[in-house]
Amino acid sequence: MDRSALSATLSAKLSADLIAKLPLLPTIARLAADRGERVWLVGGLVRDALLGRASLDADITVDGDAMALAKAVADEAGARFVALHDAEPTARVVLDGVEYDLAQWRREDLSGDLRARDLTINAMAMPLTVDGLGEVVDPTGGLADLRDRRVRACSREALADDPLRTMRVYRFFAELDFSIDEDTRAWVRATAPGLADVAGERVLVEWTKTLATSRAASALRLMAEDGVLALVAPELAGSPHAPDVATPEWLDAVAWFDAWSERLEKITPEAARERIANDAVLGDVAMMKTAAALAPATDGDAAAYEEVADRLKASAKFKQRGARTIRLMDEARSAAAEWRELVDEMRCKTPMAEDRRRLVAQYSATTGEYALAAAVLIWACEAVRGGDPPRRLDETHSGWIAYLASMLVGAVEPYAANPILDGETLMRECGVPPGPQVGRLLAVVREEYLAGCIDSPSQALAMVRGILDRESGSPSTSSH
Known part of the structure; x- marks a missing residue:
């Protein structure tokens, strides 16, 4: 398709579809025309x-x-107006959750403004008028690069002006499944050292967007080859905490997570798959992939992960969740091994109900909201380390993850919301004074309930009284 045809196609699509989805565009065009602006x-x-x-x-x-134009649009539409920058006039108009960012030219004309942008595929424009949309303005060859599925920087100077743009090269490589122009890679290698002066918060945005794609491992491999990764996450090139991280294993772990959605689709039943897909910790894709990159070599030591999080000025949640998931690797590994033993003993994929329910009760008591995330992280680590044949490893772990998720949604979480025995009742009915003993006894009640051994408050109280009698060596004198 030639440039003229592409422009016509794009104009028609935007006019027919996107203007309908972006209802303020006609208002912006009309008010701009009224002001004599384009x-x-x-x-x-x-x-x-x-x-x-x-x-x-x-x-x-x-x-x-x-x-001024943005303010006029917001006033007429009853939308929210947000001034973003005063030095380089930029404002945001927000209506029904859709953001319209209006910026003044930063160069002498439109062509200069576009040429100063990061990538050619981001350096195209279309005139918006009261009559609709005009043809694409493409001073850097972005249309050809889209056609050839290529990421190309507008110029070396464009990267040097803002070194963060070097990371955007890899992000769009991964996000769009494009190749990277070789000259652009050379420019990246030359200008990337400037990343040292870029605020960590800005780097984190590109890091998380790149890792959220299904080609994160490929992007990180290129970043490592071009010397960018050593600037952003030197821990992945070795550190006192993880001297062996600079091996293909860490990339394999990220690649394993890149294919997570495909593995998830194979997990049954549907309720388990839905619970896994909606898990708050596991759903933080960038955090999980960062942890996966560091976990194989650190083996439960979260110091390297915390260093990366601190350098990127990550949120407390990002730092704490990743570190906690890594530190729970031993518990997750032990639970997976116990599940494997149960499967082997029964010579099938369905261990005895009480044993498997008790396993979930004990594991979830230790790991809490990190139960699924830690279990999946261990699956990834064992997969890249080898050992069991891949098919057997996947069958065993997917069975464990599916059962764990089913128990979480069907028993563990409902029990947490509505336990059969609370501390106040336990102390009143069994004569137990406030203190650690109350929590210990409630934990036993929880485990026995989840294991299917008790199912009512009266049974729970009877069990607690029995425990107290055995521990005291005499029958309980509390009320029956």
Whole structure:
């Protein structure tokens, strides 16, 4: 398809589809015309429309006062106005959850503004008028790069102006499944040292977006080859905590997680799969892949992970969740091994109900909200280390994960919300004083309930009284 045909196709698609999804665009066009200003859709919205990808946030370039135009649009539409930058006038208008970012030219004209952007595929624009959309403005060859599925920087200077853009090269490589232009890789190698001066919070945004893709391992491999990874996460090139991390094993662990969605689709029953898919800790993909990269060599030592999180100025949640998941590797490994023994003993994939229920009760008591995340992390680590044949390993672990998820949603979490015995009742009915003993006895009640050995408050109280009698060596004198 030639450039003219591509432009016509894109214009029609944006006019027919995206304007309907971005209802403020006609208002922006009309108010800009009233003010004698011109506006263009730019960047990701144009790129994604050509690729057939959904994009509901709009970047708009204005040849006049972007702040004033944005304020006028927000006032007329009853939308929220947010001033983003004063030095380089940029404002955001938010309506029904959709963001419209309006920015003033930062160069002498539109072509100069586009050429100063990061990548050619992000350096295209379309004029927005009251009559609709015009043809693509493409001063850097972005249309050809989209056609050839190639990530190419607009220039070496564009990368040097903001070294964070070097990471965007790998992010779009992974996100779009494109190749990277060789000149661009050379420019990245030359300008990446500037990342040392970029705020960690900004680096974290690109890091998490890259790791959220299904090609994270491939992107990290290229980052390692180009010297970028050593600047962002030197722990992956070896550290006092993880001297052997610089081996293919860590990349294999990330690649294993890249294919997690495919593994998840094979897990049954559906309720278990849904519980796994909605797990809050496991669902933090970037955190899990960062942990997976460091876990094989650190084997339960979370210090290297915490160093990466600190360098990237990650949130407390990102840091704590990843570190906690890594530190629970021993518990997760032991539980997986016990499940394997149960399977071997029964010579089938369904161990005896009480044994497997008790295993989940004990494991979940130790791991809490990290139960699934730690179990999946161990699966990944064992998969990249070898040992059991891959098919047997996957069958055993997928069976364990599926059963664990089923128990979490069907028993563990309902019990946590509504236990059959609380501390106040236990102390009143059994004469137990406040203190650690109450928690210990409640933990026993929980385990026996989840194992299927008791199912009512009266049975729980009877069991507790029996425990107290045995420990005291005489019958309990509490009320019966």
